[in-house]
Amino acid sequence: MTATLPEQDLERHFEHVIERDQRIEPRDWMPDGYRKTLIRQVAQHAHSEIIGMQPEANWITRAPSLRRKAILLAKVQDEAGHGLYLYSAAETLGADRTDLTEKLIESRQKYSSIFNYPTLTFADVGVIGWLVDGAAICNQVPLCRSSYGPYARGMVRICKEESFHQRQGYELLMTMTRGTDAQRRMVQNATDRWWWPSLMMFGPPDDASPNTAQSMAWKVKRHTNDELRQRFVDMTAPQAEALGVTLPDPDLRWNAERGHFDFGEIDWAEFKRVVSGHGPCNAQRLAQRRRAHEDGAWVREAAAAHAAKHHSRDHWRSPT
Amino acid sequence: MSDNAYEAITEAHDDARWAFGTGFEDPLAGVDTSLPDSVDGDDLAAYCLMLGDDALVMSHRLQQWCTSLPELEEEVAVANIALDLLGQARLLLTRGGTADGSGRGEDRLAFFREEHEYRNVRLAELVNGDFAELVARLVVFSTWRLALLSRLSESRDPVLSAVAAKGVKEVTYHRDYAARWTVRLGDGTDHSRGRMQAGLAVVWPYVDELFAAHEVELRLSAAGVAPDPSALRDEFDNVLAQVLSAATLSKPEAGQLPGVGGRAGRDGVHTEAMGYLLAEMQSVARAHPEATW
DSSP states (O other): OGGGSOHHHHHHHHHHHHHTTOOBOTTSOOOHHHHHHHHHHHHHHHHHHHHTHHHHHTTTTTOSSHHHHHHHHHHHHHHHHHHHHHHHHHHTTTOOHHHHHHHHHTTSSOOOGGGGSOOOSHHHHHHIIIIIHHHHHHHHGGGGGOSBHHHHHHHHHHHHHHHHHHHHHHHHHHHHHTSOHHHHHHHHHHHHHHHHHHHHTTOSOGGGOTTHHHHHHTTSOOSOHHHHHHHHHHHHHHHHHHHTOOOSOTTOEEETTTTEEEOOOOOHHHHHHIIIIISSSHHHHHHHHHHHHHHTHHHHHHHHHHHHHHTTOOOOOOOO | OOOSTTTTOOOTTOGGGSOTTSSOSSTTTTOOOOOOTTOOHHHHHHHHHHHHHHHHHHHHHHHTTTTOSSSHHHHHHHHHHHHHHHHHHHHHHHHHHHHTSOOOOHHHHHHHSOGGGOOOOHHHHOOOOOHHHHHHHHHHHHHHHHHHHHHHTTOSSHHHHHHHHHHHHHHHHHHHHHHHHHHHHHTSOHHHHHHHHHHHHHHGGGHHHHTOOOHHHHHHHHTTSSOOGGGGHHHHHHHHHHHHHHTTOOOOOOOOOOOBTTBOGGGTOOOTHHHHHHHHHHHHHHHOTTOOO
16 A cells, blocks of 8 residues: 555655656645646646637627537537536546636636637637647647646547547638638638737747746656747648638748748737736636626525435436 | 647547537438428428427527536536537428428528528527526427427428437437426525526416417328427426426416417517527628628
């Protein structure tokens, strides 16, 4: 039993597991810092899925074809599902979903800043799939090898679903760019608005990212922010060309020597503003989440009261 | 596992996991859409629009709940119900567009018909209220629709029969979901009991309309294509009585909302809420009538 070992042996065992690229499981001993870092990372990811439903849900009722409506609704539903299993992964670390939700709506925990930008046209739905889900995939695929087992396994499923979303988004844009002039303008306009915020999704540059070194040593993070950002640009630039849209960066060009695309300077002042709560939709997104949670309090209380009255006994069965 | 974002995602065409209604371009691809003997195409089309519009409009109201529900489990469940109904609507509208020979596709019918051409019952278009009203509307709507679809699965029209058989499985879950919440809220706290009873009172005036037979429904009933709506009432009353009893709630004593000159949703005469619903749903499609999506 590991529980009877002295702390230094437990720590040695933990480090050994990490070194050998094996997985830490919920009942394993782990350092407090590791647990806290993971709870923060998984909770932020869960919050991002839930807040991220809002900008896309904004277009469900107005989707201009029934097929696109169904695809968008299924995507937003997937995000609710992702949030659910990420909160469950956080609970295996001893966190509590209700508590994490409180922290979100009280702004004590963050979510991805990308969702603090507005969705202004139906083309935004496609561009979010292409760029935002594309960036999310670059960030998340390495997390399938996270040292924490439940998170790594959850990420495998999430990444598969994200890849559908990205393909669906790109396919919508392909259809739109083959359509009318107005549709092509709409796609270009949405690309102009989402490109730079998508690059910011990888977080601050490596020399300004305080948590990266420890997270990489613990193998809860596998690549630096700048490595992932470069990978995303390299992947996306040819896709933009195939679509016939221009990425809004005059410095973007292929660098044969580096074997990568060069790109322009990100506006880190804007990034800091949005992260610190002053983007175009921060207040709106949080207010919506808070409203849903508070308006639902009486429903959750009723469900708890009903369960307490009837224990696990089923009080109503479907008539046959 | 590879670190390449694309190589790591190996299954290129794993479309089976998508929800019903997302994975096809032509809802009736490969289906024999010829009319059964002695069935009037215009009647069949009108009937398909009635049931299709019920599903489309109800789905729209459920879509509006997205991101506002009390728990994440409810977000998943309500989106699921909305998707099921949207899938049913797509099949039914497409069948309608083939049955009347007009060749109008599902999107033409959804986005370019006027309000008076919509045939849904008025219950479906009611503006959303609180969660109790959502549950009340859903328990009434799905109990009625399940009774309808289970009989429609015997239809002489093979397309309607197949659509209904698939719908029965879906709506069985919808009814179960709504009934369970009716019981939880009714037999939860005093507060939730009051709100659930109030939610039922809001939707109850729209109940009789569900069982009022339109002449199209009567002709198709005689032809063995559709059930007579009035024949669904006993099942509806029995199920609701069981649910309300388990929920310690009483059947509302509400009067019924009249139509205009005896005409209501099935005749294209709606409530004031319907114009706003269609304005929202049709806005992008109508702003770009030449576009493809």
